[in-house]
Amino acid sequence: MSGPRFEPVRTVRAYERIVEQVEEAIESGALCPGERLPSERDLMVQFSVSRSTVREALRVLQARGLVRSRPGDPHGAEVQPFSPAALHKSMTTLARVDELSLGELVQFRMVLDASANLLAARLRTDEQLAEMDAAIAGMRAAVEVGYDAFSAADIAFHDAVARASRNKLIQICTDVVRSIVLGLVSGKIAAAADREALMRQSIAHHEEVLAAVRAGDGPLAARLSRQTMYDYYLGYVPVDERPALRALLE
Amino acid sequence: MSGPRFEPVRTVRAYERIVEQVEEAIESGALCPGERLPSERDLMVQFSVSRSTVREALRVLQARGLVRSRPGDPHGAEVQPFSPAALHKSMTTLARVDELSLGELVQFRMVLDASANLLAARLRTDEQLAEMDAAIAGMRAAVEVGYDAFSAADIAFHDAVARASRNKLIQICTDVVRSIVLGLVSGKIAAAADREALMRQSIAHHEEVLAAVRAGDGPLAARLSRQTMYDYYLGYVPVDERPALRALLE
């Protein structure tokens, strides 16, 4: 005796309904960054729930980076502009609990950076080219100063390339994965004995990459960027993971 | 009168301290998936905070996908195995609030899928090759059945390739970005008049890719996979975004 096909009911928490509604309002553009949510007391009236429930919803929204609330602020929680912080958080968690290896992370950086260079070689503006020039000049100047300054200039170069790719997803993922990788190895690099030689070699490689980008040769820029990153990080990647990295060098 | 350089104090919420401690316990491996947190009442004793504060912390941990709590469960919140759900959520949010275009998303899929194929061509096992064969057979069988079945088989193929790349980050990002793209266009594809022709063409392309992977020709597999995806999605990408896609076809 088959009656009407009923669907399983998942009881959804009160706070979750609030999260959904506010999320929808923000993602649809009804609420823009800088605008304010009603106060907690107003929200408990509008949703007809208790204050605790409102607060649990706000904590979730805050964890997702959509709003921020400060004690005593009479204007209510502020809608935040999108930031990759939440993305960064979950990817960092992934790296730790799922034991993402340095090899996998560097491999992913090679993929992203090569693609960014490939696209940048065809889509870059002269202004972006100038930014890359400036970044390499910064790297050169920073060799004497120290690793932190060098790393900052290096980041500026890769950021300029990522922007020139005109793909926001590549930009953001580049940023997130890079900071995770640097968190794992920057200490070791800073302490390396041959640090200065590594820097000089890296600069030379970056100049080759930039020349290819300037010439509009995407495939060459991509290949050189992979090689550059490979050479730079190889020493910190466990031996048994190196073949996988080499597989990207074709 | 410059005194000692004091640093600004950021008052950190009580619930945030709880989140940090539990997060650290989970990410360090002290708490493993399947294990249970103490009950809310025990937690309020251990952290010497109120029930509401404990609950706000649990909501945040739940939003990050680290734990899950059910009403009435006498064992307390359960530590969850990592799932890309949180990653998926934040990337979907990014796509909506930052107005990620379909072109950018498809471009990113092309980058990921090409890299996965490049690596798979060199690292795949015979078993994974068989999985890809089976997936393509499934696609062929599904042409008569309908778009949903076809899409499922298509996903199975790309998943097999991603797994064969042996890079978890590529696997997860592939999964996340694909589901976002499909959410945007699957309705249009299912309703397309020339749907069946598209499917048959897609199958032929997938067979070429697989042949390259089987032959161990990574660069060829990568190039063909880019072309396959380009052809499949081109019709749904706005005209002004198409040049950026073509830039990946070298």
Add this chain to the structure above:
DNA sequence: GTGGATTTGTTCGTATGTATT
């Protein structure tokens, strides 16, 4: 700058429905 009003952060107590034993 001061004070008062308002808001968030946090606590406590209570009631209710649910899952386990």
Add this chain to the structure above:
DNA sequence: TAATACATACGAACAAATCCA
């Protein structure tokens, strides 16, 4: 079935932070 322990949700209260007149 009953007992127990749990999560969910509510409401009142106080302290600390913020804003505005």
